[in-house]
Amino acid sequence: MKAVRLHGYHQMPVVEEVAEPTVQGPLDVVVRVGGAGVCRTDLHIVEGQWAEAMGIALPYTLGHENAGWVHEAGSAVTSVRAGDTVILHPTPTCGLCRACRIGQDMHCADSAFPGLSRDGGMAAFLLTSERACVKLDPRTRPEDVAALADAGITAYHAVRKAIPLLHPGTTCVVIGAGGLGHIGIQCLAALTATRIVVVDRNPDALKLAEQLGAHAGVVADGRQVDAVKDLTDGRGAEVVLDFVAEQGAEQDGFAMTARAGSYYVIGYGGTVRIPTLDIISTERNLVGNIVGTYNDLAELMVLAQAGKVTLHTRTYPLEAAVDALRDLDAGRVRGRAILVP
Amino acid sequence: MKAVRLHGYHQMPVVEEVAEPTVQGPLDVVVRVGGAGVCRTDLHIVEGQWAEAMGIALPYTLGHENAGWVHEAGSAVTSVRAGDTVILHPTPTCGLCRACRIGQDMHCADSAFPGLSRDGGMAAFLLTSERACVKLDPRTRPEDVAALADAGITAYHAVRKAIPLLHPGTTCVVIGAGGLGHIGIQCLAALTATRIVVVDRNPDALKLAEQLGAHAGVVADGRQVDAVKDLTDGRGAEVVLDFVAEQGAEQDGFAMTARAGSYYVIGYGGTVRIPTLDIISTERNLVGNIVGTYNDLAELMVLAQAGKVTLHTRTYPLEAAVDALRDLDAGRVRGRAILVP
C-alpha cells in the first residue's frame, strides 16, 4: 500500500509502497483509511521536536488523525466489525490501567500513538485497537470528519475542561483561529454562553471566527494584550485558550488572563517565563492540555452530527502529502488539510 | 501606641509611637492585637518586592497575620462585640462583589490588605472590618493562633484545593517545611490519606515534618528531583506543593510533578521557565495560590481546636520585631515567629 514515510528529520516525508498492516492480537483492528488529517504536529515531527520524547526509529509512517472503515478485527473484538464506519481515537489503549479506568485515555500507562510512536494513518490502512474505534452513522464520509480525531478532540477537550469556569458574564479568549481554534470556537458557542474573543494575526481568520460564533476579533499586531484588556474593563479574560503557544503567544496568553483566571496551553513550541510572584499574587493557573479522551471524541461526534461543529477542510490525494504539509507551513490552509488515500 | 513601621525599602522597620486607629465606618472593627505573626512576606516587603504591586506611601505599619480581642465596633456591626476573641482574615472585604459572593475573599474587587496596602497589625491595635473577624472560643490565647491568620490559611487553602487530586495511592510532595510547610503537612495528614514526601534543605526540619505526619523526607542537596522520582517509581508526584518557589525550587517543583499532575505555587521569588511542549505533552498544571478564603480560616480553626493542627511558634515582644525579622531571614526560626504587643 501507499504510505507517507519520514526517512530523516529536517526533510520532507516521501510517499512510498509498504506492506499492509494485519491484525496481530485478539483486540487489534485494521482500518481502511478514508481521511487522514495533516497537523502542525506533523511539521513539528519533521523538525525533530518529538524525536526525543517518542524515540522511534526512522523510517515510519506519519498520520495521527484518521477516520475510515473497519477492514479486519481481532478474535476478541465485539463492538465493531468489518465494514463499520469509524473515527479513531489517536491512541489504542490498554483499558486496564488507572488512567484508562477513569477515562483519561491519553494518559494510559501502556498505549501507542500511531503516527508518533509507530506507523500512523497517512496510508491506505492503519493498525489500531477496538478501544480506539468510535462507531459512526454508516452514511458519514470519513474525509469529512477525520480532522475531529485529533484537531477536534484536542480543541473539544480543552473547552470541556474550561466549561465550569465559563458562566454567563465571563470572557474566553481564543488565541489562533486555525485548524484547532476554529473548532474550539464552535465548541465554546455550543456549550457555553461566554463571550468569545478571538486573537489571530490573520484578519481573514477572524472573519471566519465571527461566522462560527466569536463575539469579537483582535488582530495580533503587537497590541493584542492591551486590546483584550480594553475589552474586559482592564481585567483580562477568565479563560484563555492558547492554540498557538509559541512565538510570543505563550507570554501574551498569560498576560491576557484575569485575576483568578486560567491560561490553557494547547499549542506548543515556545517557553513560558513567569515570575512566581505573578502566579501567586493573582492566583492564576496554567493548564496543560493534550489530545482528549475517547468520550470527548464521542461527544464531539454528537455535536458534529447535530451540525453544531462543522469543519473547514481542503482535501489532497495521499500522494500530495508534501504539498499539504508545505501549504500548512506557509499558512495557506484555512481550517484543516485532509489526505484522502 | 507602639507600631512596627517601615520608613524605607532595603532597611529594617523601626518600632515607634503612632496614633491608635479608630472606627470610621459602620462596618469597621478595631482589634486589640494579641499576636502578630512575622512572615517571609515581611522580608520581601522590606526588599521592595511588593512596592510596585501595592503602591503604598512610606512609612506605614507592617503585619498581616493577627489575632486579638475586639476593641471597638462600628454602628452596623452585629456579629461581634467588644471583648470577643477573634482571629482576622487578612483582608477586610466588601461582601458585595462577585468574588466575595462566591467566598473568594482574596479576590475581592474592593478590599484592603492591612500590612501591605495600609497600616497592619504589628501594633497594639489594628483597624479591620466585621467581615474579617472569625470569632473564637474566649479561652483561646491570640498569640497561640495568630500564625494561622496568614501562614495557616495559605497552607490550608492550597491543601484544600488539592484534596480532590489526593486519593489513596497518590503522593504529595511538600517543598519547604518552614512556617507554612509545617502547617501544610498537618492539613494533608488531617484531610487526606495521600503519602506525604517533604523536601527541605534542613535535616532538622525534616525530622519535625515526620513527627507532624510526613511519610518520607528528602534533603534538598541537589539530588532532590531524582530522589522524588525514585520514591514514585519514576513517575513523580500527583501533587507538588511548593512553599518556597524561589532559588531553583520552582524548577524542581515542576520537574517532580507526574504526568497529569499539578504543581502548586505558594511561595514566590523565583521565575518558572517551562517549554510549552513539556506542559502539554504530559498535560501538567501550574496552580497559583494566594492566602485563602474566610471559610478556609474558619475551617482551619476547627482543625486547630481539635488538636489536628498545632503551631510551632516562638514569641518576641513587639519591641523586638527587628530581631524576629533577622532570625527569620537567617533561618533561625523553627515554625513561626510571633510578636506580642
Added chain:
Amino acid sequence: MKAVRLHGYHQMPVVEEVAEPTVQGPLDVVVRVGGAGVCRTDLHIVEGQWAEAMGIALPYTLGHENAGWVHEAGSAVTSVRAGDTVILHPTPTCGLCRACRIGQDMHCADSAFPGLSRDGGMAAFLLTSERACVKLDPRTRPEDVAALADAGITAYHAVRKAIPLLHPGTTCVVIGAGGLGHIGIQCLAALTATRIVVVDRNPDALKLAEQLGAHAGVVADGRQVDAVKDLTDGRGAEVVLDFVAEQGAEQDGFAMTARAGSYYVIGYGGTVRIPTLDIISTERNLVGNIVGTYNDLAELMVLAQAGKVTLHTRTYPLEAAVDALRDLDAGRVRGRAILVP
C-alpha cells in the same frame, strides 16, 4: 400606598392602602416597584401550604418577584443609589454566615423572604437590602424582567446545577413548560448541547417549548413515562427537571430518570414514594432546588440582555392582582403574569 394583602388562608388577598416602608438600618434599601411577578407559590400561600414554615402573622403583603428603581438607601450602602434600576434577589441576606460566604444566599442563617416571611413587593414600594440588589442597565423596564427574580432564578439555578451532567449525547427532560419551565428550556439551550424533551399536559405549551429550543415534546396523557423511555432507547433521561412535582409528576419524574441519573425536584405539592431498593439498584439521585443565588440572578440577567432568555409575560395593574391569581390557577397564563403598580 396600594398593596396586595392576605388577610386569611383559603381566601383571596385584597388590594388596600398601607404605609410606605422606610429605611430602618444602614444597609436597608427601599425600592419603588416596577413589576411584581405572580407565582404559583402565591397560590400555595393562599392555600396555607407555607403557613407553618413561615409562621407569619396575617395580614401581610404578598409578592416575592420584583424589579424596580432604588427609592432610598441606608447610610452604609455604597453599591446602589436612588434612581438605579434594579432586579431583586428574593432574600435580603446577612452576608456574614457560612452560606452567604459561599454564595448560597438562599441558605442564609439570618435572612428574610419578603412576600413569605414579611411584607413583599406586590405594592408600590418594597423594603429590601443592599445585598439583594442587582443593578441593571437604566434602559431596562422592570416589568419586562421582574419574572426573572423568582421564576427565572429558580429555573436557572436548577439548570446550572445540572450542567456537569448534560454533556452532548445526553437527554434532559423538562416537566412543565409554564412560568418556570419556559425559562428553564431557554437556559438549557443557552448553556448545554443536551437534547431537551419537554413534558406538559397542554399541547400549546409544547409548541411554545419547541420555539424556545426544545427538541421534542411529550403530551402528559398518561403514557408520558413510556414516551420518554421510547425516546431514550429504554434508558430514561440522564436528568429530569420537574417544575411540577405534584399530581403524579413526582412519580413520573423519578421513573423517567436513567440509571445513574438525577431527578431534580423544583415544583412541589406532591409526595415522592420510592423503595430504597429502586434508589440504590440504579444509583439514582433526587436533587432538591430552591430559588437560587445572587450570582445566579446576575448571570441570568446577562443571558437576558444577550437575548438568550426572553420572557413571555402578561401584565395586569396592581389592582387586578386577584384576576391574575385566578388566571394562573385556571391555567390561563402563558408564561408569567406581572403586576404593574
Added chain:
Amino acid sequence: MKAVRLHGYHQMPVVEEVAEPTVQGPLDVVVRVGGAGVCRTDLHIVEGQWAEAMGIALPYTLGHENAGWVHEAGSAVTSVRAGDTVILHPTPTCGLCRACRIGQDMHCADSAFPGLSRDGGMAAFLLTSERACVKLDPRTRPEDVAALADAGITAYHAVRKAIPLLHPGTTCVVIGAGGLGHIGIQCLAALTATRIVVVDRNPDALKLAEQLGAHAGVVADGRQVDAVKDLTDGRGAEVVLDFVAEQGAEQDGFAMTARAGSYYVIGYGGTVRIPTLDIISTERNLVGNIVGTYNDLAELMVLAQAGKVTLHTRTYPLEAAVDALRDLDAGRVRGRAILVP
C-alpha cells in the same frame, strides 16, 4: 467442587457438588476462592427481593464478595497470571461502554454480577474477568480482605462521593455500624476531618464504632432523630450515610439531614415517603449508592494495607454457609462473616 447453591426463594441454600468453571473467552479469569463474604444482600436474595431485577434461573451459586488466587487466565489476559493473589471487583465489565470508560464499572452496559446474575464465589472456584482483578501483595491472606470486595467497596464508594461535602466543621451521621458501617466509619476517619456520629440499635456496636474513629454514638431507641438534632444545634447533619435504609431508618435518615444537606441511601428494603415541599424548601438531596468502581476498590486496598481500615471478621468453613447466614440474620455477627473454602 463444593458450592453454596440456592434452589428456591424463602429457603436456605445448600452446599453441594458442581462442576468447576473454566475459561471460556480470551479475557476470562478463573480464581481459586480464598474467602467469600456473607452479605445482607444474600439474605435479601433468599427473600426473593432481587428475583425480578436479576431474573436468574435457580439453582445457582451465591457469593459476590471474593478474594483468592488466579487459577487460569484467558489467552488475551496480560495483567495477571496464575498464582497471583487478587481481590475481585464484584462485576466483570466490558471496558468499552461509556460507563466503563468513565470508571463507573457498576453501570457497565454489558456486565455480569456473579452471585446475583450468574454463579458466584461461595465455592472453590469462581469465573470472572481480567478487568475485575485487583492484584495484591502476595503475602495477603484472601480471607482477611474478602469483605472489602463488596461491603468495603460499597462503604468506601459512598464515603468518597461525600468527601467534598465534609469539610472541617461538618457532621456526618452513619446509620448502622455493622458490616458496611464499620468500614465506612474508618474511611471517614481516614479521609476527612468531619465529626462522625454513629446511630445503631446495639450499644456494643456503638462501642466498636468509637474505637474505629466515631466521635459520638446514638442508640436508636426512638429518640435518635432528636438526639442528632441536639448534637448539631438543631440543624441536622450535612451528610447522613444510611447503611440500613429499612424499618424506619429511611425516614430517620432524611429527617436527620440539615438544610442543603445530602442523605445517602446505601442500605435498602424500606420506602422513602417525602413531601416534595420538604425536599425543595430546604434544598436537600437523596443520593443513591451501589457497590463502587474498580478504582474505589484499588484505593481501599491502599488504606487497608496502610492499616487505616481493618476488618472485623469471623470465618466459617464453606460447608457452614447456612450457619453464617443465620448468624447474620439474627444479628450475631460483629463485622463480617467470611466463608473459607
